[in-house]
Amino acid sequence: MTDPIVSAMVFYALAAFTLVAAGFVALSGNIVHSAFALFATLFGVAGLYAYLSADLLAVVQMLVYVGGISVLVLFAVMLTSGLDGPLTSNPTFRLGGGIVLMLAVAAAAFVAATAVPSGVESAAVPTTAAIGDALLGAYVLPFEVVSVVLLAALVGAVTLARGYKGGHR
Amino acid sequence: MMDVPVSWYLILAVTLFGIGTVGVLTRRNLLVVLMSLEIMLNGVNLAILAFARHHGDAQGQAAVFIVMAVAAAEVAVGLALAIALFRHEGSVDLDRATRMKG
Amino acid sequence: MLTNLLAIGPELVLTLTVVLVLIADLVIGDRPARRGSLAVLSFAGLAAAAATFFLLPDGGPAAFGGLVSGDGLGVFFRGLFLVAAFFGVAFGALSDEIPVERFGEYAAMLLATTLGMSFLVQSQNLLMILLSLELVSLPSYVLAGFRRGDSRSSEAALKYVLYGAAASGLMLYGFSLLYGMAGTLDLSAIGPALNAKAAGGSVGIRAGIALAALLSLAGFGYKVAAVPFHQWCPDVYEGAPTPVTAFLSVGPKAAGVAALIRFVVIGFGASVATPPAGGLPWPVLLGVLAMATMTLGNLAAIPQDNVKRLLAYSSIAHAGYLLMGIAVGTPDAVQAVAVYLPIYLLMNLGAFLAVMAVRAKTGSETIADYRGLVARSPALSIALAIFLFSLTGLPPLAGFIGKFYLFAAVVKAGTPFFYVLAIVGVLNSVVSLFYYARLVKAMFLEASPDGAPAVLVPVPVGLLLAILAIPTLVLGLWWSPLADLAARAAGIVG
Numbered sequence: 117m118t119d120p121i122v123s124a125m126v127f128y129a130l131a132a133f134t135l136v137a138a139g140f141v142a143l144s145g146n147i148v149h150s151a152f153a154l155f156a157t158l159f160g161v162a163g164l165y166a167y168l169s170a171d172l173l174a175v176v177q178m179l180v181y182v183g184g185i186s187v188l189v190l191f192a193v194m195l196t197s198g199l200d201g202p203l204t205s206n207p208t209f210r211l212g213g214g215i216v217l218m219l220a221v222a223a224a225a226f227v228a229a230t231a232v233p234s235g236v237e238s239a240a241v242p243t244t245a246a247i248g249d250a251l252l253g254a255y256v257l258p259f260e261v262v263s264v265v266l267l268a269a270l271v272g273a274v275t276l277a278r279g280y281k282g283g284h285r
Numbered sequence: 286m287m288d289v290p291v292s293w294y295l296i297l298a299v300t301l302f303g304i305g306t307v308g309v310l311t312r313r314n315l316l317v318v319l320m321s322l323e324i325m326l327n328g329v330n331l332a333i334l335a336f337a338r339h340h341g342d343a344q345g346q347a348a349v350f351i352v353m354a355v356a357a358a359e360v361a362v363g364l365a366l367a368i369a370l371f372r373h374e375g376s377v378d379l380d381r382a383t384r385m386k387g
Numbered sequence: 388m389l390t391n392l393l394a395i396g397p398e399l400v401l402t403l404t405v406v407l408v409l410i411a412d413l414v415i416g417d418r419p420a421r422r423g424s425l426a427v428l429s430f431a432g433l434a435a436a437a438a439t440f441f442l443l444p445d446g447g448p449a450a451f452g453g454l455v456s457g458d459g460l461g462v463f464f465r466g467l468f469l470v471a472a473f474f475g476v477a478f479g480a481l482s483d484e485i486p487v488e489r490f491g492e493y494a495a496m497l498l499a500t501t502l503g504m505s506f507l508v509q510s511q512n513l514l515m516i517l518l519s520l521e522l523v524s525l526p527s528y529v530l531a532g533f534r535r536g537d538s539r540s541s542e543a544a545l546k547y548v549l550y551g552a553a554a555s556g557l558m559l560y561g562f563s564l565l566y567g568m569a570g571t572l573d574l575s576a577i578g579p580a581l582n583a584k585a586a587g588g589s590v591g592i593r594a595g596i597a598l599a600a601l602l603s604l605a606g607f608g609y610k611v612a613a614v615p616f617h618q619w620c621p622d623v624y625e626g627a628p629t630p631v632t633a634f635l636s637v638g639p640k641a642a643g644v645a646a647l648i649r650f651v652v653i654g655f656g657a658s659v660a661t662p663p664a665g666g667l668p669w670p671v672l673l674g675v676l677a678m679a680t681m682t683l684g685n686l687a688a689i690p691q692d693n694v695k696r697l698l699a700y701s702s703i704a705h706a707g708y709l710l711m712g713i714a715v716g717t718p719d720a721v722q723a724v725a726v727y728l729p730i731y732l733l734m735n736l737g738a739f740l741a742v743m744a745v746r747a748k749t750g751s752e753t754i755a756d757y758r759g760l761v762a763r764s765p766a767l768s769i770a771l772a773i774f775l776f777s778l779t780g781l782p783p784l785a786g787f788i789g790k791f792y793l794f795a796a797v798v799k800a801g802t803p804f805f806y807v808l809a810i811v812g813v814l815n816s817v818v819s820l821f822y823y824a825r826l827v828k829a830m831f832l833e834a835s836p837d838g839a840p841a842v843l844v845p846v847p848v849g850l851l852l853a854i855l856a857i858p859t860l861v862l863g864l865w866w867s868p869l870a871d872l873a874a875r876a877a878g879i880v881g
Binding site: 224254255256257258261262264265267268269271272273275276278 | 395402405406409451452454455489492495496499502506512514515518519521522525526528529532533535544598
């Protein structure tokens with residue numbers, strides 16, 4: 117097993133990387149920068165998943181979010197702004213609201229940290245088999261319903277985005 | 286690997302969630318708002334996984350698996366709307382979408 | 388396994404119908420009978436789904452290991468949603484706001500929303516609640532933005548998506564905290580676990596439960612359009628095509644109310660008759676929300692000139708009345724909510740159908756264009772007046788019975804807070820008379836503007852108006868069958 121100190125250092129580095137990238141997404145004035153920072157954020161979160169012994173989910177995060185969603189977002193950015201057009205997205209960050217929100221987050225963080233006693237953790241084990249069991253056993257209904265959600269979203273997205281012939285209706 | 290207590294993950298998760306919320310509330314570009322929403326949901330997923338780790342429970346991981354699919358569906362609809370909006374407004378700026386008031 | 392499948396029989400049939408409608412839409416193509424045949428297919432699917440109610444396992448056991456509950460509350464509302472979907476499809480088929488070449492997509496999206504609502508009311512598990520809430524939301528975003536090329540419609544969809552996604556994010560965070568503290572996603576286990584924790588817990592635990600509960604409320608509050616999660620509602624109702632507005636104002640709202648009952652009353656066991664659940668004074672919390680919601684809805688409705696917008700604020704006010712019932716949380720109150728919602732469905736759908744008929748002829752939704760409508764279309768005016776007075780809650784119309792049950796349950800709670808709540812509710816009903824009557828006055832007492840077109844109601848629309856108006860009259864005088872059904876939904880009788 118790795119040295120605990122090294123392991124902790126890597127965690128802090130990963131956490132800092134994720135937070136900085138997330139901050140960049142939310143605050144950067146340049147939408148292309150935001151999109152790439154999103155890429156980095158999702159990547160960092162995947163690393164954190166691996167730390168939480170969610171090995172399968174770390175891989176899924178890479179495939180679905182990093183590989184799928186962020187590329188989709190990039191496409192949308194390119195489609196809607198045009199490379200030579202203005203890329204900035206009007207930053208209207210209000211300081212007062214931001215401070216209130218930060219305080220709320222700090223309070224929520226305090227609550228989150230104290231509401232759960234940090235007891236002894238169970239050993240990290242691969243969970244892929246357990247997830248498979250859950251999805252085809254106890255959670256078979258949500259697993260099937262999610263496919264209906266995806267179908268509805270697919271048809272809906274096509275319905276919304278498809279071009280329409282002529283005039284206004 | 287678990288020298289970092291679960292509460293650290295929870296604080297990290299809520300911070301991510303907060304950053305996402307700031308983005309959703311303050312940005313006026315639809316695409317950036319959608320990206321910030323993704324960060325919110327990633328924060329939540331991280332929290333669920335931390336709790337699942339705490340309880341030593343695969344249920345939570347299965348739930349995250351499904352939440353990811355739902356988030357993907359939400360993004361798909363959101364981006365489709367962005368494209369539709371851009372098509373007849375020429376912009377994805379939310380400040381322009383203020384025809385109806387009162 | 389078979390019992391499990393039978394328990395979700397109506398949902399299986401609905402899923403199949405969604406797929407069949409999509410396929411049939413492709414197969415039929417541009418043939419002339421496109422709209423009619425797709426509508427008939429949807430109606431057949433809804434009827435088949437209704438027929439499977441007779442196959443539901445007796446005694447309402449929980450299916451799929453407790454993910455979904457087969458109790459009376461779920462069965463009652465699933466039936467109600469099929470009715471809402473019937474009218475939704477019928478309105479869409481009769482409206483020129485839904486172009487014929489896109490009617491298949493409209494029906495499929497509407498049925499998918501119904502499927503989500505149907506799962507939502509029986510979900511006993513946080514994951515299932517989240518998932519079915521999304522299945523309600525995603526197709527309804529699409530429906531709200533259904534008029535392509537109409538910027539008001541895309542603006543409606545935009546606001547719906549953004550508020551909806553943010554609300555579901557907040558709710559999901561609340562759910563994650565609930566899961567963290569209770570160690571399970573099962574609603575029936577979370578309530579007791581949290582009640583036990585709150586009883587002997589530290590400040591941190593109590594704050595955690597409060598935060599989780601409030602965040603979770605965001606998701607439900609958004610669906611029922613309760614203050615402070617109501618801002619999307621007027622814009623979406625105004626911008627969406629009228630059949631969609633009609634459906635959204637009754638379907639997803641009723642689903643949100645039912646899910647909130649399951650979450651708060653059944654999950655947490657909250658009611659005025661029990662000690663604070665999870666350390667939270669739910670009755671007072673929801674009571675305050677109810678007061679804020681109905682007061683804001685009614686006051687904001689007064690200056691409106693657009694009828695759809697007026698009805699949107701009126702629907703916010705009605706969400707407030709319904710929240711009163713959830714706040715009380717006793718079986719009587721749940722019965723009152725279950726009496727109120729079908730009546731609300733009839734009168735609200737009726738009002739929107741009348742708006743749709745006027746819009747089809749005049750192209751307008753403003754009150755000014757309703758002036759002198761009685762001379763141009765007497766039957767339509769009388770029907771709309773019936774729906775509006777019923778929405779106000781005047782006897783002898785059905786709306787009065789709904790309000791009577793609700794206020795009786797609130798007064799029966801017997802604490803000073805609930806007396807105040809009841810008084811606020813009555814005052815609000817008086818305020819609501821003001822704006823409903825303004826529309827009636829315009830129709831009956833004012834002269835038509837010059838050159839206003841006659842509003843001839845097509846036969847199918849007239850038929851639907853009658854189907855909605857007659858029960859609105861009859862239920863005001865003879866309501867015991869509905870009250871019995873509602874009592875069964877509330878678990879008062881088995």
